[in-house]
Amino acid sequence: MEKLIGSDVILRYLLDDIEDQSNAAKDVLSSGACTIGEVIFDVVSTLEKIYEVDKNTIKETLTGFLDEVSIENKSI
DSSP states (O other): OOEEOOHHHHHHHHHOOSHHHHHHHHHHHHTOEEEOHHHHHHHHHHHHHTSOOOHHHHHHHHHHHTTTSEETTTTO
């Protein structure tokens, strides 16, 4: 059964900046995860505004990430 994940889990997974939390996020994702468009919007906003990641890097990173999780209304 897939687990619904929020932006906190996705950010820890993508940023890999806090080892124990990153490892926990990887475990959750490996067991099957899903999310919603609003969470992806929050992740993009956080990466842009807080972590100052450029848009091309965000696009490339999320494109790969979204292959690993199910997302409701993926076309959004």
